[in-house]
Amino acid sequence: MLFVTWNVNSLRARLVRVTSFLERNKPDILCMQETKMQNGQFESMRSEFTALGYSVFHHGNGPWNGVAIATLVKDVEIVQRGFQGQDPDFGVDRKECRFIAARVNSLISVSAYIPNGRELGSIHMENKLAWLDALKVNLEALREKYSNCHFLVEGDFNIAPLDSDVWDIAAFEGMTHVSEAEREKLSNLLNSGFVDLWQENGEVGKSGFTWWDYRSASYKRGHGMRIDLALYSPPLIHENHSFSTERIWVDRSEREGEKPSDHAPLCLDAQLN
DNA sequence: ATGGTAGCGCTGCTA
Numbered sequence: 001m002l003f004v005t006w007n008v009n010s011l012r013a014r015l016v017r018v019t020s021f022l023e024r025n026k027p028d029i030l031c032m033q034e035t036k037m038q039n040g041q042f043e044s045m046r047s048e049f050t051a052l053g054y055s056v057f058h059h060g061n062g063p064w065n066g067v068a069i070a071t072l073v074k075d076v077e078i079v080q081r082g083f084q085g086q087d088p089d090f091g092v093d094r095k096e097c098r099f100i101a102a103r104v105n106s107l108i109s110v111s112a113y114i115p116n117g118r119e120l121g122s123i124h125m126e127n128k129l130a131w132l133d134a135l136k137v138n139l140e141a142l143r144e145k146y147s148n149c150h151f152l153v154e155g156d157f158n159i160a161p162l163d164s165d166v167w168d169i170a171a172f173e174g175m176t177h178v179s180e181a182e183r184e185k186l187s188n189l190l191n192s193g194f195v196d197l198w199q200e201n202g203e204v205g206k207s208g209f210t211w212w213d214y215r216s217a218s219y220k221r222g223h224g225m226r227i228d229l230a231l232y233s234p235p236l237i238h239e240n241h242s243f244s245t246e247r248i249w250v251d252r253s254e255r256e257g258e259k260p261s262d263h264a265p266l267c268l269d270a271q272l273n
Numbered sequence: 274a275t276g277g278t279a280g281c282g283c284t285g286c287t288a
Binding site: 009010012013034036063064116118158213214215216217218259261262 | 274276277279281282286287
């Protein structure tokens with residue numbers, strides 16, 4: 001199966017790029033982040049997806065954030081929008097839509113958009129760290145509930161796990177995305193039973209960057225970061241399941257040409273049953 | 274070079 005996660009940076013601005021990508025690559029599941037629209041606005045473009053055979057679940061409430069899952073698989077149901085037990089997708093100033101989970105056959109597919117954090121020490125950074133704690137709690141609960149399911153958590157984590165995941169670690173002194181605090185939250189999540197598939201299976205010597213700033217010709221200069229991740233967890237109940245990564249790669253062609261997102265899609269070819 | 278660019282929605286915020 002082909003799995004893709006892509007921060008599209010506005011689904012309205014990127015609709016043709018996204019539908020063209022689906023036509024050409026036919027991923028079984030596409031997780032999107034930063035759709036930047038409300039559920040009602042998404043309805044006006046739903047037919048663009050259904051025409052290609054995709055079912056789409058969208059979770060958005062305003063001009064920022066917003067996540068979605070599109071799939072060709074027919075045995076699919078939405079299992080969670082936002083976090084449980086609190087007013088979900090909590091943000092500093094408003095409710096934000098950053099988490100959606102669907103069951104696709106025997107897989108729970110999660111599309112997540114972790115808060116940016118803006119600056120170390122800011123209220124937004126505190127929110128980012130709290131959000132990562134809530135993500136771990138919610139995933140633990142879901143893994144208990146769907147204990148016979150594989151879990152693939154994909155999205156824009158706004159965290160570069162390793163120093164080698166940024167173009168120049170020296171340039172990130174005192175910056176978000178590489179701080180000890182957020183990396184520790186990610187480690188906590190991984191230690192609860194997830195594998196960073198790029199770290200496990202990425203091509204040796206390839207950077208794995210998925211994001212390049214629009215400014216300062218960052219893409220051309222190779223100034224990128226690996227912040228879009230695919231995390232896998234096997235079923236809690238270990239009965240005759242298997243999962244193997246055939247290949248994981250970044251489709252850089254989508255960061256080129258006319259009006260690209262500032263993120264490229266992270267693609268995963270994997271077999272599971 | 275404490276700049277730079279893109280998107281949203283209408284003035285400045287978010288990334």
